[in-house]
Amino acid sequence: xxxxxxxxxxxxxxxxxxxxxxxxxxxxxxxxxxxxxxxxxxxxxxxxxxxxxxxxxxxxxxxxxxxxxxxxxxxxxxxxxxxxxxxxxxxxxxxxxxxxxxxxxxxxxxxxxxxxxxxxxxxxxxxxxxxxxxxxxxxxxxxxxxxxxxxxxxxxxxxxxxxxxxxxxxxxxxxxxxxxxxxxxxxxxxxxxxxxxxxxxxxxxxxxxxxxxxxxxxxxxxxxxxxxxxxxxxxxxxxxxxxxxxxxxxxxxxxxxxxxxxxxxxxxxxxxxxxxxxxxxxxxxxxxxxxxxxxxxxxxxxxxxxxxxxxxxxxxxxxxxxxxxxxxxxxxxxxxxxxxxxxxxxxxxxxxxxxxxxxxxxxxxxxxxxxxxxxxxxxxxxxxxxxxxxxxxxxxxxxxxxxxxxxxxxxxxxxxxxxxxxxxxxxxxxxxxxxxxxxxxxxxxxxxxxxxxxxxxxxxxxxxxxxxxxxxxxxxxxxxxxxxxxxxxxxxxxxxxxxxxxxxxxxxxx
Numbered sequence: 001x002x003x004x005x006x007x008x009x010x011x012x013x014x015x016x017x018x019x020x021x022x023x024x025x026x027x028x029x030x031x032x033x034x035x036x037x038x039x040x041x042x043x044x045x046x047x048x049x050x051x052x053x054x055x056x057x058x059x060x061x062x063x064x065x066x067x068x069x070x071x072x073x074x075x076x077x078x079x080x081x082x083x084x085x086x087x088x089x090x091x092x093x094x095x096x097x098x099x100x101x102x103x104x105x106x107x108x109x110x111x112x113x114x115x116x117x118x119x120x121x122x123x124x125x126x127x128x129x130x131x132x133x134x135x136x137x138x139x140x141x142x143x144x145x146x147x148x149x150x151x152x153x154x155x156x157x158x159x160x161x162x163x164x165x166x167x168x169x170x171x172x173x174x175x176x177x178x179x180x181x182x183x184x185x186x187x188x189x190x191x192x193x194x195x196x197x198x199x200x201x202x203x204x205x206x207x208x209x210x211x212x213x214x215x216x217x218x219x220x221x222x223x224x225x226x227x228x229x230x231x232x233x234x235x236x237x238x239x240x241x242x243x244x245x246x247x248x249x250x251x252x253x254x255x256x257x258x259x260x261x262x263x264x265x266x267x268x269x270x271x272x273x274x275x276x277x278x279x280x281x282x283x284x285x286x287x288x289x290x291x292x293x294x295x296x297x298x299x300x301x302x303x304x305x306x307x308x309x310x311x312x313x314x315x316x317x318x319x320x321x322x323x324x325x326x327x328x329x330x331x332x333x334x335x336x337x338x339x340x341x342x343x344x345x346x347x348x349x350x351x352x353x354x355x356x357x358x359x360x361x362x363x364x365x366x367x368x369x370x371x372x373x374x375x376x377x378x379x380x381x382x383x384x385x386x387x388x389x390x391x392x393x394x395x396x397x398x399x400x401x402x403x404x405x406x407x408x409x410x411x412x413x414x415x416x417x418x419x420x421x422x423x424x425x426x427x428x429x430x431x432x433x434x435x436x437x438x439x440x441x442x443x444x445x446x447x448x449x450x451x452x453x454x455x456x457x458x459x460x461x462x463x464x465x466x467x468x469x470x471x472x473x474x475x476x477x478x479x480x481x482x483x484x485x486x487x488x489x490x491x492x493x494x495x496x497x498x499x500x501x502x503x504x505x506x507x508x509x510x
Contacts, residue, residue, distance in 0.1 A: 018076060018081075019060050020057045023056055024124050024125075024131070025128055027049065027124050028125050031118075032117065035121070050102040055095070057091065065085065068088070080140075080141045081136060081137055085504070086350070089499065089502035090269045091131050095127070097258065097265070098262075100358070101123060101261070101361055102120060104473070106471075111471075112252075114162075119159055122152045123152075126262060129147070129149030129152065130262050132144065132148065133269055133273075137201065138198050139191065139199075140188065142270055143184060146184065146230075146234070146266075154173050157250070158251075163250070163376070165249065166252060169247045172246055176242070177233070177243075180233030186223075187222075187225070190220070190222050190226060191224070204280065208281075220279075224286050227274055231271045234266075234267035235263075235267040235268055235323045238297040238301070239296065241300070244319065247259070249310060254368060257364035257365070260360045261360050261361055264319070264323065264353055264357070265357060268349060268353050269353075271330060272330060272349065276333060287331060290327060294324050295434055298327075300320065301317050301323070303438075304320075306445045306448070308445075310379050311379065311380060311449060312378045317445075319360065321438065321442050322404070326356075326419065328422070328423050328428075328431055329346070329348040329422055329423075330346075332344070332345030332425070333349065333422075336426075342503055343422065343426065344425060345423075347418075347496075347499040350502055350503060351495065355485075355495075358480075362478050362485070363404070366393060369471075380449065381452070383452040383453050384456045390470060396482045399485060409489040409490060411485045414489060414495075418496070
C-alpha cells in the first residue's frame with residue numbers, strides 16, 4: 001500500500017458556507033439514482049422535490065447572509081470561491097428560479113407524456129454551475145461552472161424527444177456553445193500567460209506589482225476580448241445572439257424560461273466577477289467594448305422582436321433586448337471597477353437579472369399553457385381570444401408584458417430605471433437615451449401580444465383547436481410571478497437595498 005505524502009496538505013473547507021452547493025448536488029444525485037433504481041414516483045413529486053430543494057437553498061442563503069454580516073466575507077477552497085453577499089444574491093436568484101420553473105415543468109411533462117426525473121436533475125446541476133459562476137474567484141473554476149451549466153442546458157434543449165425542433169435546438173446550442181467555450185478558454189490562457197495566475201486576487205496583485213514595469217498590453221487585451229466573446233454568447237449579446245431565437249423556439253417552453261432566467265443570471269454574474277474583480281486595471285480598455293455591445297444588443301433585440309410572428313421568437317429577441325439593458329448596468333459599473341466606491345452599476349445589473357428572471361418565467365408559463373399538446377401553438381394566432389376564454393390568464397400575461405415594457409408600478413420599471421439611472425450617474429447620457437428609445441420600440445412587441453389576446457376576433461377554425469388548460473402548479477407559478485412583479489413595483493426599496501448591499505466592497509477576512 002502506498003503511504004500518503006505527509007507534505008500534501010489540502011485546503012480547509014468551510015462546509016456550512018458550501019451548503020447551498022451541497023444541497024443542490026445531493027438533490028440532483030437523489031433524483032438520478034432513485035429515479036433509476038426505485039419504482040417510478042408520482043410525477044408531481046419530482047417537481048415538488050426540486051422546488052423544495054430550491055426553497056431549502058434559499059433558506060440556507062439567508063442564514064449565510066447573516067453569517068457574512070456578522071463575520072465578514074472570505075474565500076473558500078483555497079481561494080477559488082468567494083463567500084460574499086454577491087454570491088449569495090446570485091444563489092438566491094437561481095434558487096427562486098428553480099422553484100418557479102419546477103412548477104411549470106411538472107404540468108408540461110405530464111401533458112407531453114415525458115419522463116420526469118432527468119429534467120429536474122439537470123435543472124439542479126445547471127444551478128450548481130450557475131452558483132459556481134457567481135461565486136468564482138478563479139478563471140478555471142469559473143470555466144468549470146460555465147461548462148456544468150452549458151452541458152446541462154444543451155441536453156435540456158433537446159430533451160423533448162417527440163419534437164424534431166427540440167433536437168435541432170439542442171444541436172445548434174451545442175455546436176455554437178462549443179465555439180464560445182473555446183474562445184473563453186483561450187482568453188483564460190492569454191490572461192494566465194500575462195499575469196502568471198488564474199486567481200482573481202493574484203491577477204490584480206500581479207498587475208499592481210509587475211505590470212507597470214513590463215507591459216504586455218497585446219496579450220492581456222486579446223485575453224479580455226476572448227473572455228468577452230465567451231460571456232457575450234452566454235448572455236446572447238449582439239453579435240453573439242444568433243443561437244437564441246432558434247434555441248428558444250425549439251426547446252421545451254419551461255426549459256426556455258430556465259435558459260432565459262438562470263442562464264442570464266449566471267453569465268452576467270460571471271461577467272461582473274471577471275471585469276470588476278479580476279481585471280479592474282483594464283476598465284478603460286474594455287468599457288468602450290461593453291458600451292458598443294450594450295447599444296447593439298438593446299437596439300437589435302428591440303427592432304427584431306417587433307417583426308416576429310412567433311411569440312417564443314418574439315420573447316427571444318425581447319430577452320436579447322433585456323440583455324442589452326443589463327449590459328448598460330455593467331458598463332456603468334465598469335467606470336468604477338477596482339474603486340472603493342463602486343456606484344450603482346453593479347447593483348442595478350444584479351437587481352435587473354433577479355426581476356427579469358421572475359418576469360420571464362411567468363411569461364413563458366403562459367406560453368407553455370397556450371402551446372397546448374405538442375408545444376407548437378406559439379404563434380400570435382394561438383393567443384387570439386385568450387381573454388374571453390381565460391380572462392385571468394390574459395390579465396396575468398398583460399401585467400407581465402407591461403412589466404417587461406417598463407410600465408411604472410411594476411418590477412420592470414424598477415429594473416429599467418435602475419440601469420438607466422446608473423448610466424446617467426456615470427455621465428453616459430448617450431447610452432441612456434438610446435435605451436429609452438429602444439424601450440419604446442420594444443413596447444410595440446408587447447402591445448401586439450396584448451392585442452391578440454384582448455382585441456382580435458376569433459376566426460374560422462379556432463373552435464376546433466385544443467382548449468387551453470390551466471394546471472394547478474403552473475397557475476401557482478404564474479400567480480407568484482405576477483404577485484412579485486406588482487409587489488416590487490409598489491415597494492421596491494427593500495430589494496434595491498439588498499442589491500446594493502450585495503455589491504458593497506468590504507475587506508476580506510482570512
